[in-house]
Amino acid sequence: MIALLSILSLLLFTSCIPLQISEVSDLVISDQQVWQGEVRIKGVVRVTREGSLTLLPGTKLVFSRIDRDADGIGDAELFVEGEFVARGTADRPILLTSAATNPQPGDWKFLYLDYARKAEIEYLISEYAYSGVQVHFCRAQISFSEFRYNIDGVRFSTANISLKESYLHHNRHGIRYEERGGRGLVQRNRISDNRIGIFAVTRGEGRTLFELNDIIDNEPYQVKMGLQQTTALDFPRNWWGDDKGLSAETVFDQRRDRSLGRVTGTDPLDRPINATRQIEGD
Amino acid sequence: MMKVLRPVPVLLLLILCVANMAFSCVGKSLEIGTTGSVQQEVLANIIAELIGERTGTTVKVVPFNSSDEAHAALLKADIDMYVEYTGVGQTVILQAQPLADADELYKAVKDRYNQELNLIWLKPFGFDAAQSLGVTLPAEAAPVVRKDTLKKFPALARLINKLGGKIDQQTIALLEKEASGGQSKQVAHGFLKNNRLI
Numbered sequence: 001m002i003a004l005l006s007i008l009s010l011l012l013f014t015s016c017i018p019l020q021i022s023e024v025s026d027l028v029i030s031d032q033q034v035w036q037g038e039v040r041i042k043g044v045v046r047v048t049r050e051g052s053l054t055l056l057p058g059t060k061l062v063f064s065r066i067d068r069d070a071d072g073i074g075d076a077e078l079f080v081e082g083e084f085v086a087r088g089t090a091d092r093p094i095l096l097t098s099a100a101t102n103p104q105p106g107d108w109k110f111l112y113l114d115y116a117r118k119a120e121i122e123y124l125i126s127e128y129a130y131s132g133v134q135v136h137f138c139r140a141q142i143s144f145s146e147f148r149y150n151i152d153g154v155r156f157s158t159a160n161i162s163l164k165e166s167y168l169h170h171n172r173h174g175i176r177y178e179e180r181g182g183r184g185l186v187q188r189n190r191i192s193d194n195r196i197g198i199f200a201v202t203r204g205e206g207r208t209l210f211e212l213n214d215i216i217d218n219e220p221y222q223v224k225m226g227l228q229q230t231t232a233l234d235f236p237r238n239w240w241g242d243d244k245g246l247s248a249e250t251v252f253d254q255r256r257d258r259s260l261g262r263v264t265g266t267d268p269l270d271r272p273i274n275a276t277r278q279i280e281g282d
Numbered sequence: 283m284m285k286v287l288r289p290v291p292v293l294l295l296l297i298l299c300v301a302n303m304a305f306s307c308v309g310k311s312l313e314i315g316t317t318g319s320v321q322q323e324v325l326a327n328i329i330a331e332l333i334g335e336r337t338g339t340t341v342k343v344v345p346f347n348s349s350d351e352a353h354a355a356l357l358k359a360d361i362d363m364y365v366e367y368t369g370v371g372q373t374v375i376l377q378a379q380p381l382a383d384a385d386e387l388y389k390a391v392k393d394r395y396n397q398e399l400n401l402i403w404l405k406p407f408g409f410d411a412a413q414s415l416g417v418t419l420p421a422e423a424a425p426v427v428r429k430d431t432l433k434k435f436p437a438l439a440r441l442i443n444k445l446g447g448k449i450d451q452q453t454i455a456l457l458e459k460e461a462s463g464g465q466s467k468q469v470a471h472g473f474l475k476n477n478r479l480i
Contacts, residue, residue: 071311072342152338176338201338220475227336227437256478 035059040099042066045078049117052083057092057123063108064099073130074098077109080116088123090144098128105151105172106130113140121145132171135159142166152176153194156184161208164188173199174218177208184208188273191215201226204233214272216241224252225260232261239269311340312431315352315364318345321414321423321454324461325365325407327470329425329442335480336441349374356401356428363427367411369419371395371426382420400429404439405446409454444479
């Protein structure tokens with residue numbers, strides 16, 4: 001009888017009562033979890049291939065500044081191989097941020113989507129990370145989101161990414177990507193006030209379409225090619241902050257290093273798109 | 283307060299910290315040693331800024347008190363590279379006789395470092411290091427890099443060699459003067475920008 005009661009108590013505890021915690025260290029999620037409210041993350045949260053994590057509107061993930069390998073980059077992170085759904089709303093966005101009193105880019109590492117089975121992000125703000133989000137070897141849909149005060153705002157490689165209606169600003173790189181055979185659509189975003197608006201690191205062949213974006217006030221470069229980006233890249237139909245289009249002075253390409261490809265911005269728009277109207281609440 | 287709204291059939295809280303998993307890109311960081319002088323600081327920061335700006339790779343500058351310390355750290359793979367002087371390499375590290383001819387000296391240390399230490403001397407910056415340091419050893423300054431680092435980052439040698447011959451006597455003196463207030467990183471960045479290298 002006592003054994004039966006113990007088993008029933010255990011079942012009740014593990015499957016019926018909502019677990020309420022406000023802080024996690026290293027955590028592996030292999031089941032289906034839905035989070036809301038505020039949680040402080042002091043380590044690596046990993047969603048396994050079998051796992052699923054859903055963040056409800058208004059959820060706030062606060063990453064502590066921990067640097068286990070002393071490389072100057074925070075090591076707290078959210079790493080997803082399974083499903084990740086973060087759908088905030090305009091009024092109640094989801095926030096991923098630093099716990100530091102005086103937060104800096106790189107306080108925490110990243111939201112990393114690696115071979116993720118599903119990745120859907122709406123109305124999410126990611127700030128003070130090494131990378132606001134990284135997407136690798138998977139399909140990801142990101143819209144109405146904001147990436148600010150990171151080293152890399154949005155970074156992807158070998159991915160099929162849709163990035164729309166989002167605002168990327170005050171990062172070292174607004175977008176940093178290595179296409180490597182992947183495809184993408186980057187449309188109707190505002191990419192502004194980053195040191196580099198778009199950093200095409202290597203292996204880009206024009207499979208990622210950047211169009212109808214406002215790409216403005218990124219200094220010193222609106223578009224920069226990495227050391228091994230030898231193929232020409234075009235960024236058509238964007239607003240570059242000037243009705244004359246993309247200025248050569250704001251591009252790092254073969255005009256500065258002959259081994260690189262050439263950057264063009266064909267059919268430039270003559271006025272801004274105002275792509276992030278919904279996020280900014282205009 | 284976070285709530286888990288759905289059942290939790292499997293929840294594994296790891297109490298002990300796990301080592302950071304080598305999750306590709308961010309793990310690709312490099313470390314450059316310096317040996318204490320303003321000249322070393324500014325040269326290391328020039329390399330660090332060049333690599334960081336052109337490849338996106340994170341580069342950390344690590345201070346040491348001497349060439350001996352930096353060399354030991356390089357051999358142990360605690361760092362990936364540092365700037366060494368051919369005269370120091372020949373007489374202090376390799377314990378060999380000094381050579382008067384700069385080209386002959388560079389070739390001698392380059393060959394022995396490669397064959398005996400698995401370390402690669404890249405192109406000298408271009409200034410007379412002996413003159414700039416006020417010593418009598420005939421010497422050039424050049425980055426020395428671990429061979430396995432160059433294998434991991436195949437484009438690295440070509441990139442760093444863009445600095446070869448780019449810094450003459452007048453330039454290094456100016457850079458040192460500018461960086462003497464502790465602004466090595468900013469000075470390095472300005473040098474690279476002015477030379478259209480970043």
